[in-house]
Structure formats: structure tokens, C-alpha cells
Amino acid sequence: MVSxxxxxxxxxxxxxxxxxxxxxxxxKMSLTYDHIKSKLTEKFSDQVxxxxxxxxxxxxEAPKEMNxxxxxxxxxxxxxxxxxxxxxxxxxxxxxxxxxxxVVYHLHNLVDNVRVRFKxxxxxxSPDVFTAANxxxxxxxxxxxxxxxxxxxxxxxxNLKRILNVDEMDYFPMRKxxxxxxxxxxxxxxxxxxx
Amino acid sequence: MxxxxxxxxxxxxxxxxxxxxxxxxxxxxxxxxxxKVVGLARKNSIWPLPFATSCCGIEFMATxxxxxxxxxxxxxxMAFSPRQCDLMMVMxxxxxxxxxxxKQVYLQMAEPRWVLAMGACASxxxxxxxxxxxxxxxxxxxxxxxxPGCPPRPEAVIDGFMRVQDLVxxxxxxxxxxxxxxxxMESYGIQ
Amino acid sequence: xxxxxxxxxxGSIEKQTTTLNLGPTHxxxxxxxxxxxxxxxxxxVSAEQTVGYIHRAFEKIAERRPxxxxxxxxDRLNYCSAPINNMGxxxxxxxxxxxxxxxxxxxxxxxxxxxxxxxxxxxxNSIVGVDTGAFTGFVYVMQYRELIYEIYExxxxxxxxxxxxxxxxFERNFTNAAFQKLEKFLNEYPAVLKEFENLFTRNxxxxxxxxxxxxxxxxxxxxxxxxxxNLRAAGVDYDVRVHSPYxxxxxxxxxxxxxxxxxxxxxxxxxxxxxxxxxxIIRQAYQKVQEFKGxxxxxxxxxxxxxxxxxxxxxxxxxxxxxxxxxxxMGEIDMPKGxxxxxxxxxxxxxxFYLISDGGRAPYRLHFxxxxxxxxxxxxxxxxxxMLSDAIIxxxxxxxxxxxxxx
Numbered sequence: 001m002v003s004x005x006x007x008x009x010x011x012x013x014x015x016x017x018x019x020x021x022x023x024x025x026x027x028k029m030s031l032t033y034d035h036i037k038s039k040l041t042e043k044f045s046d047q048v049x050x051x052x053x054x055x056x057x058x059x060x061e062a063p064k065e066m067n068x069x070x071x072x073x074x075x076x077x078x079x080x081x082x083x084x085x086x087x088x089x090x091x092x093x094x095x096x097x098x099x100x101x102x103v104v105y106h107l108h109n110l111v112d113n114v115r116v117r118f119k120x121x122x123x124x125x126s127p128d129v130f131t132a133a134n135x136x137x138x139x140x141x142x143x144x145x146x147x148x149x150x151x152x153x154x155x156x157x158x159n160l161k162r163i164l165n166v167d168e169m170d171y172f173p174m175r176k177x178x179x180x181x182x183x184x185x186x187x188x189x190x191x192x193x194x195x
Numbered sequence: 196m197x198x199x200x201x202x203x204x205x206x207x208x209x210x211x212x213x214x215x216x217x218x219x220x221x222x223x224x225x226x227x228x229x230x231k232v233v234g235l236a237r238k239n240s241i242w243p244l245p246f247a248t249s250c251c252g253i254e255f256m257a258t259x260x261x262x263x264x265x266x267x268x269x270x271x272x273m274a275f276s277p278r279q280c281d282l283m284m285v286m287x288x289x290x291x292x293x294x295x296x297x298k299q300v301y302l303q304m305a306e307p308r309w310v311l312a313m314g315a316c317a318s319x320x321x322x323x324x325x326x327x328x329x330x331x332x333x334x335x336x337x338x339x340x341x342x343p344g345c346p347p348r349p350e351a352v353i354d355g356f357m358r359v360q361d362l363v364x365x366x367x368x369x370x371x372x373x374x375x376x377x378x379x380m381e382s383y384g385i386q
Numbered sequence: 387x388x389x390x391x392x393x394x395x396x397g398s399i400e401k402q403t404t405t406l407n408l409g410p411t412h413x414x415x416x417x418x419x420x421x422x423x424x425x426x427x428x429x430x431v432s433a434e435q436t437v438g439y440i441h442r443a444f445e446k447i448a449e450r451r452p453x454x455x456x457x458x459x460x461d462r463l464n465y466c467s468a469p470i471n472n473m474g475x476x477x478x479x480x481x482x483x484x485x486x487x488x489x490x491x492x493x494x495x496x497x498x499x500x501x502x503x504x505x506x507x508x509x510x511n512s513i514v515g516v517d518t519g520a521f522t523g524f525v526y527v528m529q530y531r532e533l534i535y536e537i538y539e540x541x542x543x544x545x546x547x548x549x550x551x552x553x554x555x556f557e558r559n560f561t562n563a564a565f566q567k568l569e570k571f572l573n574e575y576p577a578v579l580k581e582f583e584n585l586f587t588r589n590x591x592x593x594x595x596x597x598x599x600x601x602x603x604x605x606x607x608x609x610x611x612x613x614x615x616n617l618r619a620a621g622v623d624y625d626v627r628v629h630s631p632y633x634x635x636x637x638x639x640x641x642x643x644x645x646x647x648x649x650x651x652x653x654x655x656x657x658x659x660x661x662x663x664x665x666x667i668i669r670q671a672y673q674k675v676q677e678f679k680g681x682x683x684x685x686x687x688x689x690x691x692x693x694x695x696x697x698x699x700x701x702x703x704x705x706x707x708x709x710x711x712x713x714x715x716m717g718e719i720d721m722p723k724g725x726x727x728x729x730x731x732x733x734x735x736x737x738x739f740y741l742i743s744d745g746g747r748a749p750y751r752l753h754f755x756x757x758x759x760x761x762x763x764x765x766x767x768x769x770x771x772x773m774l775s776d777a778i779i780x781x782x783x784x785x786x787x788x789x790x791x792x793x
Contacts, residue, residue, distance in 0.1 A: 086611070087727070087740060087755040141762075173327075180447060253466060257546075261528065261529055287440070290792075293410060348545070
């Protein structure tokens with residue numbers, strides 16, 4: 001905010017960034033995956049399923065109606081403290097009937113340096129998932145991008161419209177049934193390009 | 196440190212300096228045709244409009260900077276306003292969302308105008324043969340010189356720029372009003 | 387032109403604010419993203435961002451290509467520091483394929499990544515200078531970027547979109563010329579950086595233009611998903627190199643500069659200090675590389691013939707190498723199934739790669755966690771209440787690279 005009474009240009013040393021030595025970070029590893037798992041099963045009993053530890057990251061899933069409840073629990077609970085949404089994306093599995101689209105959240109606890117992956121699955125015919133944009137402001141555009149590519153309708157999103165593709169596009173390009181190339185070209189010879 | 200061979204074909208009489216157009220000269224005067232003089236003046240003071248979108252834009256910044264200085268060729272002032280420039284250098288991938296904007300900027304330029312497509316993406320879509328990338332800006336605007344490369348080296352950019360200078364120097368004064376030019380514009384839908 | 391009637395939109399006469407389009411094309415070649423600002427005189431009331439003007443569908447292309455062909459795509463994400471993207475991708479693949487790289491490769495990777503980080507911060511800081519009106523810093527500092535490009539050229543052949551390295555290491559050993567250029571850089575650059583700093587950090591005009599512009603608090607920054615120098619300028623010392631060390635960063639001794647208010651001045655200073663830290667890291671890594679002698683000094687890749695293309699002279703003379711080459715190129719290597727998320731500290735923040743492999747040649751799904759895309763959302767909140775000229779400086783000090791934003 002540019003205010004009327006500015007700091008004098010002869011600023012003091014406090015405007016220089018302080019440096020913190022990297023090695024002396026005491027990164028607490030007190031939060032283990034077993035602890036997270038037990039807290040989640042304690043709170044949500046058997047709705048949180050499919051706990052896997054793939055390549056060092058705990059991954060679990062929940063029904064799509066519970067996604068906000070689980071994330072809110074992970075956010076608020078003082079010893080879980082997952083307050084950073086690293087990534088929100090979606091995957092299309094056309095072969096799983098009834099569970100074609102998966103929304104994948106990567107959450108990160110910055111204080112204890114622990115990451116988890118949380119998935120919800122939804123049907124391709126009614127892909128409605130509650131929005132996380134009220135909890136994490138970072139989810140705003142990430143959900144718009146997921147909508148743009150896969151067509152997942154985030155309920156409660158403030159501004160759900162296409163973000164990366166042209167606004168007039170009427171299909172969701174990252175789904176597996178759609179091709180990569182522009183099909184309207186007439187000057188490319190398919191035999192030569194192996195399409 | 197790295198030996199570079201400049202004179203690969205072993206030519207002896209390389210003309211380093213432009214000696215000016217042919218004409219008739221005498222004591223205190225020099226007569227030549229108007230379009231040669233106009234061409235000479237135009238080609239040594241081209242003001243480019245850098246329409247930089249992606250990686251080629253950074254190579255353009257390197258070309259413009261002190262090491263491969265492009266202002267030696269007269270393009271000292273990078274005019275970012277289309278009304279004041281001669282050459283639109285389109286550098287980088289043009290997506291279909293960006294296409295109308297390229298066309299709008301092209302339309303805002305005043306005649307005589309030239310277009311330089313720098314890089315593989317601007318020339319033909321480059322490595323991105325996808326649904327969202329325009330496969331070459333010559334789908335929407337007429338292009339004069341294409342510089343291939345991904346990204347082209349600054350020396351290649353300067354070479355392309357010198358080709359544009361050749362085009363500018365040799366252009367006839369009646370070209371922009373002629374029939375062929377009008378047909379070219381019609382084929383792009385530009386009035 | 388007579389058939390175009392000027393139709394004013396609804397309510398535009400009663401409206402108190404002006405709509406200004408900071409359109410996709412910007413002077414000083416920022417990149418292509420659009421801001422539609424609502425201005426009350428000169429103060430910004432609200433801003434709406436449009437991106438996607440350079441959407442190239444990387445994620446869809448990646449579903450078609452084998453792992454080693456995705457490296458040129460990752461180049462073009464954050465093209466100012468392409469080696470960091472390449473190395474990040476290789477490290478992700480190595481995590482999936484369970485490949486362990488030797489120490490020398492790690493230290494060489496650190497040198498290249500830190501050079502790329504310096505290169506990116508140079509562009510960002512000098513463009514901030516250009517936007518406040520000082521063109522000299524940009525031109526002066528670009529010469530040293532050319533030196534960094536020469537170092538890349540010695541190793542991989544290309545300047546900007548480097549496609550450097552392979553899964554398991556590098557494609558060739560660093561030549562003596564590369565090390566000589568690196569030493570020249572290390573000798574000359576700190577003095578140049580000091581001069582660049584002297585131009586800006588205590589310059590009254592620069593300070594008044596950038597102090598207090600676009601501040602963001604640490605809580606909001608974390609909620610918005612900020613990472614990298616923008617988050618560190620807000621006061622949070624989160625750095626992927628420290629928290630999840632990769633490529634032997636745990637052997638390096640460096641500090642993390644942290645700001646306080648998160649405004650443009652803090653970001654500028656944090657980036658400058660990070661460049662000094664990068665130089666110190668490069669010195670340490672170079673010293674460690676020089677300690678390898680004899681046969682160890684020739685190691686430049688891990689011994690994984692399944693994923694690392696053998697040398698051409700072996701392919702033409704030895705049977706085994708020929709078979710491995712054929713298998714790798716035709717895609718007959720068994721890829722493990724699995725999902726892996728790995729991130730590296732890019733110049734803008736945490737660059738993450740989420741790779742799902744189903745055993746085939748190409749990934750089933752590849753998603754890039756692009757830091758620019760995520761923190762550009764906060765632009766409206768950061769610019770509300772500031773003046774129009776501050777909006778431009780805010781855009782350039784956030785280091786928005788359009789290729790990374792749209793991907």
C-alpha cells in the first residue's frame with residue numbers, strides 16, 4: 001500500500017533481508033505416517049480407505065462428499081497442520097466404471113515437513129466435487145484448470161470458467177478420448193505423420 | 196578459446212561495407228532512382244516491434260543486449276507501439292487464443308510494414324503440434340522472413356534481420372498499391 | 387468503418403471506475419498474460435487476470451512421449467532457467483525408476499542448477515530495473531548471462547532451451563573448457579553483482595518505486611500456495627533444497643535469505659542475496675568435484691544401461707550396447723507402475739512433477755506443479771489500492787514467466 005507518510009529513503013538496516021542458516025533448521029520428524037493414519041481412521045472410521053505408501057508418500061482416498069471435511073480436519077487439527085496445498089489435479093481412468101475421474105490433492109505440512117496425497121473419485125456422468133477454494137486460496141485457479149481439462153464441476157467455486165483454453169471450446173481436452181492434434185487441419189498428410 | 200571459421204568458402208573480395216546504390220555521380224551530386232534512396236534510408240532504420248511470447252523472446256533480449264547488438268543495424272529503438280514501427284517480429288509460440296491479438300496488432304501497423312517470424316513455433320507451430328497452438332503465424336498474417344531454430348541463435352536472428360533489410364531496400368515504391376499485394380491481403384481477410 | 391456503431395456497454399456512463407486492459411502484449415517483453423484493471427483515477431480497485439495465451443498442452447503431449455523425450459518439453463516451462471526444469475524431471479524419473487546417481491553427477495548437477503538460478507534471477511531483477519526506468523542494469527548484466535550460456539554450450543550444445551542431462555546423469559563429461567569458463571565466471575561475476583546492487587539497492591528512485599508495492603503477509607502467501615523467492619520475501623523460510631534435499635544439496639552449506647514485508651523491494655533484495663548464495667554453493671560444489679581424481683573423475687552418469695542410452699561408438703561396436711539402445715528407443719524396457727510426486731526448487735518456487743506410470747512407454751499422466759500459475763492468483767489481492775504504475779512493477783517483480791504459467 002503506497003501511503004502518504006513513506007519511510008525516508010535513508011532506510012535502516014532492517015530493510016535488508018535477514019539470512020537464516022540452512023543447516024540449523026530443526027526439521028521435526030515427529031509426525032509419522034502411522035500417526036496420520038490413526039488420526040484419520042479415528043475421526044472418519046472406514047470412510048477413509050486405501051492407505052498406500054508409494055515412493056515415500058502416504059496416499060489415501062475418501063468418498064467425494066467428504067473431501068472438504070477431510071481437508072478441514074487435516075487443516076485444523078493442531079498436530080496434523082496440513083496448511084499448504086501443493087497441488088490439485090485430476091486423472092482420467094476411462095476403464096474404471098463409476099470412478100473415472102480422480103481429483104488428487106497434494107497437501108504439505110510445512111512445519112513438520114510431511115506430505116500426503118489425498119484422492120477422491122467421481123463418476124464421469126456427474127462429476128461434482130466440493131470446492132476447496134474457501135479453505136485454500138491456491139485452489140481457485142487449480143480447480144479452474146482441472147475444470148478446463150477434465151470437466152469436473154466444483155460446487156461453490158466463485159468463478160468456474162475456462163482458464164487456459166479458448167472460451168469457446170466445448171470439450172474437455174485432457175480426457176483420454178480426445179486427440180492431441182488439431183483435427184481440422186487439411187494440409188498434414190496422416191500417412192507421413194503416423195497419426 | 197574456440198576457433199571459429201568465418202570465411203568458409205575462401206572468398207577473397209568480400210564486400211564489407213554497403214557502398215550505396217548505383218547511380219550517376221559527378222562533382223558535388225549523385226543521381227539515382229527514388230526508390231533506391233528511399234530503400235536505403237528505410238532499411239538502415241527499421242524500428243521493430245518485438246512481439247515476444249516465449250523462449251525466443253529471451254533469445255531476442257540476448258540479441259538486443261550488448262553482446263550481439265542489434266542496434267548496429269539501425270533498430271536502436273524498439274518501438275512497442277504498433278503505430279510507430281515498421282517490422283513486427285513475432286517471437287515465440289502463438290496459441291489460438293493469441294491469434295486474434297496478433298492479427299489486431301498487425302492491423303494497427305501502418306504501411307509499409309513487414310513481418311518476421313522468429314523461431315520454429317512462429318514459423319510452423321514448432322514442436323507443439325497440438326489442439327491449442329496455431330501452426331505458424333502465416334495462417335493469419337502474411338510473413339516476409341522466417342527464421343528457423345528453437346530458439347535460433349542470435350547470429351541467426353541477425354541474419355534474418357539482414358534479409359529483411361534486403362527486402363526493404365529492394366522494394367518498389369508501388370508495391371503496396373499494386374494488384375498482387377491487394378490479392379495477398381484479400382487472402383488473409385485484411386482490407 | 388461506417389457500419390461499426392460505438393455501443394457503450396451497460397452502465398458505463400454511470401460507472402465511476404475506468405476499465406483498463408493491460409493486454410496480453412507488454413512492452414519490455416514480459417510475457418503474455420492479461421490484466422483487466424478497474425481504476426478509480428489512478429488507484430486500482432480490482433484486477434482480473436486472464437492467462438492461457440500461450441497454452442501449449444504440455445501435459446497432453448507428455449502422454450504420448452517416452453520419458454527421455456519429455457525433457458525438451460520441460461525446458462520450455464520456465465525458459466529462463468531451463469536446466470533446473472530438466473534436472474527436476476530427471477530426478478523425478480530417477481525416483482520412479484529407482485536409480486541412484488553417483489556423487490560426482492550430483493555435484494555437477496548442483497553447479498548447473500545454481501547457474502540457471504543465477505541466470506533467472508538476473509533477468510528478473512534487471513527487468514524490474516527496466517520497468518522502473520533504468521535500462522543500464524539490464525544491458526550490463528546480460529553480458530554475464532552470455533557467459534552462463536557459453537558454459538551450457540560446452541556441455542550440451544545449446545544456449546537457452548538446453549535439454550541438458552539424461553536420466554542418470556549427463557550426456558558427456560564436462561570439458562576443461564567448461565571448467566575454465568566456470569572459473570572465469572566465478573572470478574568476475576561477484577564484482578559485477580556488487581555493481582548491479584549499487585545501482586539499485588540504495589537508489590532513492592528505485593526504493594520509492596518499489597517499497598510498499600504489492601505487500602503480502604506470510605499467512606496469505608502460504609494460503610495462496612506461494613513458494614520460492616516470493617514466499618521468502620514474505621518471511622517464510624521454506625526452500626525445497628533444505629526441506630527435501632535432492633541431488634546432494636545436504637552436503638552444501640548455504641543460507642536462506644528471508645524478507646519481512648513481501649513487497650517488491652524485499653523480493654528484489656531476496657533475489658540478489660540468493661544469487662550470492664548460489665555463487666557460494668557453486669564454489670563448494672566445484673571444489674568437491676575437483677576432489678575426484680583419476681577414474682572417478684570420468685564418471686558422468688549412473689550405471690543404468692536400461693535407461694541411459696549407451697555411447698554411439700559402443701552401439702556400433704558392441705552387441706550389448708546395441709541391444710540396450712534398441713530396447714530403449716523402441717520402448718521395450720519394463721517401466722515400473724506407480725505414482726510419484728517430486729519437486730525441486732525452481733527459480734520461482736517449488737516446481738513439482740506428478741508422474742503416474744502404468745508400465746507403458748509414455749507416462750499415463752504427467753502434471754506439472756507450476757509455481758507461476760499458482761502465485762499469479764494473488765495478483766489482485768496484492769495490487770488492490772496501489773497505483774497503475776505499481777501494477778507494472780508488481781507484474782515484473784513476481785517473475786511471471788508465461789511459458790510456466792500456461793504450460
